[in-house]
Amino acid sequence: MRSDNSKIKEIFKDLEFTENEIEIITTVFHKVEVKKGTILLKPGDSVKEHYYILEGCLRAFHIDDHGKEHTVQFGIKDWWISDYTAFFSGSNSIMTIEVIQDAILYRISKDDxxxxxxxxxxxxHFFRIKLEKAFAAFQRRILRNLSQNATERYLNFVKTYPNIEKSVKNYHIASYLxxxxxxxxxxxxxIAQT
Structure with a gap:
């Protein structure tokens, strides 16, 4: 990944690194190119890594006991994605992560x-701030799901993911909402008629 030093700077925006620090970072981040339709993670898998999305779109979803899909997260450029419940607890995955648009990812393991x-x-410090923001975003989403009607949730979705509708299927969006x-x-x- 030595030729991808600029990608390290893109991943860790606003941080300055010495050449030695960049060398350390490049040894633990691994570039992964994945095609649409690839399943990165499925229920029951051991979760030891998470992914930075340089390009593309991914979806994390759970299938309930009745076979219904529930999209928990879309991952787009400059976002991170994993089954965080499993990643942080050491348990097996309860979610599936699917590539829904060809993607370039940077993978890092929990140990690394x-x-x-x-x-x-x-x-x-960088990851702590990212985690705090992600936790707050998930909490806002839960509150919206509890207190807003479907139209309001859809409008929030479009605001959060402004260009995603071209990339994902309608049932993915519906399962998210x-x-x-x-x-x-x-x-x-x-909405179109108003």
Whole structure:
């Protein structure tokens, strides 16, 4: 990954590194190119890594006991994705991560992250801030799901993921919003008529 030093700077925006620190970082981040339709993770898998999305789009979803899909997260450029419940607890995955648009990712293992924390303390601070923001975003999403109607949730989705509708299937969006595809079509029709 030595030729990808600029990618390290893109991943860790606003952080300055010495040449030695960049060398350390490049030894633990691994570039992965994946095609649309690839399943990176499935239920029951051991989760030892998470991914930075340089390009593409991914989806993390759970299938309930009735066979219904629930999209938990879309991952787009400059986002991170994993089954974090399993990643942090050491348990097996309960989610599936699917590549829904060809992607270039940078993968790092939990052990390698811990290694970076010990070697370069500003990286631990960087990930702590990322985790705090992600936790707050998930909490806002839960509150929206509890307190907003489907149209309001859809409008928030479009604001959060402004260009994603061209890349994903309607049933993916519907499963993220907790509605049927028919309801999603009706919501879009109603918005277009206003």
């Amino acid at each position: 992250k811990e290694y970076l924390y010990a070697k370069i303390s500003k990286i631990e 907790g509605v049927t595809t028919e309801s999603l079509s009706r919501i879009r029709r109603d």
